[in-house]
Amino acid sequence: MAGNTFHKLRDEIENGIVTGEFEPGERLDEVQLATRYGVSRTPIREALMQLGAIGLVEIRPRRGAVVVDPAPDRVFEMFEVMAEMEGMAGALAARRHTEDDHVALVQAHAQCEEAATSEDTDRYYYENETFHRAIYAASHSGFLEEQCVALHRRLRPYRRLQLRVRNRMKMSLKEHGEIVAAILAGDAEAARALLRGHVAVQGDRFSDLVASLGKREGKRLSLG
Amino acid sequence: MAGNTFHKLRDEIENGIVTGEFEPGERLDEVQLATRYGVSRTPIREALMQLGAIGLVEIRPRRGAVVVDPAPDRVFEMFEVMAEMEGMAGALAARRHTEDDHVALVQAHAQCEEAATSEDTDRYYYENETFHRAIYAASHSGFLEEQCVALHRRLRPYRRLQLRVRNRMKMSLKEHGEIVAAILAGDAEAARALLRGHVAVQGDRFSDLVASLGKREGKRLSLG
DNA sequence: GTCAATATTTTTGTATACAAGATAGGCGAG
DNA sequence: CTCGCCTATCTTGTATACAAAAATATTGAC
Structure with a gap:
């Protein structure tokens, strides 16, 4: 598999958020995303971490990631x-x-x-x-x-x-x-x-x- | 281990960069960091991903992470x-x-x-x-x-x-x-x-x- | 002696396995 | 019938294992 799978995943998920495919407030299940993109949870998590760092998703410890829903x-x-x-x-x-x-x-x-x-x-x-x-x-x-x-x-x-x-x-x-x-x-x-x-x-x-x-x-x- | 180990790691490494412990341009070896903080590579990578997203480190595919050295x-x-x-x-x-x-x-x-x-x-x-x-x-x-x-x-x-x-x-x-x-x-x-x-x-x-x-x-x- | 091609080693990327916390459902007490 | 607790299940977090690519060393040819 290509070296920058997580990179593509990040863009993919980010795009999904920006285009509204993933709605604000929606929970982003790791295994669900993993099966969807045909990869394991590891690169999914890395992509979510990046999105969390730029504020597009909120990562609640032990409780998963959700698309941020700004007031x-x-x-x-x-x-x-x-x-x-x-x-x-x-x-x-x-x-x-x-x-x-x-x-x-x-x-x-x-x-x-x-x-x-x-x-x-x-x-x-x-x-x-x-x-x-x-x-x-x-x-x-x-x-x-x-x-x-x-x-x-x-x-x-x-x-x-x-x-x-x-x-x-x-x-x-x-x-x-x-x-x-x-x-x-x-x-x-x-x-x-x-x-x-x-x-x-x-x-x-x-x-x-x-x-x-x-x-x-x-x-x-x-x-x- | 606490649920937010990667979170602490991120702050730890970020602090190391900001205080100059990790010099600009320095390569951040995953196994080295892992042994240093007594964890496996997985949370280290997740921390580095976050730092990469906010622009503190540059993640070059297949070639590791380096502390950014802005011109x-x-x-x-x-x-x-x-x-x-x-x-x-x-x-x-x-x-x-x-x-x-x-x-x-x-x-x-x-x-x-x-x-x-x-x-x-x-x-x-x-x-x-x-x-x-x-x-x-x-x-x-x-x-x-x-x-x-x-x-x-x-x-x-x-x-x-x-x-x-x-x-x-x-x-x-x-x-x-x-x-x-x-x-x-x-x-x-x-x-x-x-x-x-x-x-x-x-x-x-x-x-x-x-x-x-x-x-x-x-x-x-x-x-x- | 130098360059190049190849083999070895190191290191990253991904998958899987396992442990621990969170959620939910059921069971019992009031 | 309702509330609270306990257990079962699910999900996240971390470790380890394995594969592939890059870096490095080695060997051979010129």
Whole structure:
């Protein structure tokens, strides 16, 4: 068997969590996962340990692993931090972007625009991710980029819900345009402010988020 | 044996890395660690997996784990992000601190002052950590607090070096005073700016950092 | 003497076995 | 009928065993 089985298992399980295949609060049984992936418990445990370390699952001693089910205010806090980090990435990108970054950013923005005009929510969701990663890359801070990618990934399920909201896609695209302009103009503080606002969960989006979380919570309770 | 042996092992090894017992770039042999801690390889591996997930060790497939040895510019990036996150914590603390936070902050600052006047660098180092944690707590963002504590911990070895620099302790204490004042006055942006400056590695401190890293690098090279 | 190919040794990765704690179900007392 | 305790079962945690890959040493050819 390949040397990095546990690595693939980690990604597999992580993906299952992020896509919602494993629901928040769900217990992750080791033998069940082991038989499912056709391996023994050992690599499963190692994968779970890694996921536990990055906070995707909670490992309760002698009581197994469960998918973390963050309280609504915790999710809000995560968006709050994400907004600040994206703002930082934007500010650095404005100061440090190269010719290549310029091209990548404009291109990613164009792809978003295409997805938005064809009203393809799923594609916009994907291109949006590329756009944000282009900003992280343009910040030329490898560490910041890693942190942003990790947090962005962790917030994926919640962001997906938000895109369904009416007109959010058009609004998002418009904000992207302003962000690109600020970065390319080298205006660090404008880029920071715009990205903060773009990512932050405020106003209507806050109530939408809480509502979606509440719904999930209710569903979970009704099942239990 | 207790159910959370691997948990203790993780903390043990992590501490060894942060305190420099395990040097950057050092290979962490599984059987060696196992015999050292009197356990089998299994919990050692699980601990290493967790440390790998948070970026303290690098796990190269089929080739074992080594303590990560970040390049100087990577360390700089980490301080850069830390500065921003501390700034954010300070800004939130200014807006959200309670009576209890007020007391904790003032007390932590007083302890720092005592350590500084008695010129006790080790104690200042310790009290400084308490002070910063008081700010994280006052931000009333559990997620931000966790992120800050983790990064703060990871930067420990580098910060320790910095405190040795002439007059850094007095300077640090003075900055603490201004930070406390800004937070208690509820001036979020002042608190943010002051904390950014306090944590950031700029001017002389930058050359000091690079010099210390360079020294270590040289040592490592001479050994290899 | 040096380089390369091969054999040996070491070390990682995975599976399995076993021990101990947690959960659940049944049994008895009130 | 309900509550609490005790036992049976299940699950996790750790150790050990084995397989495969990498590192190292050895031997042979040029």
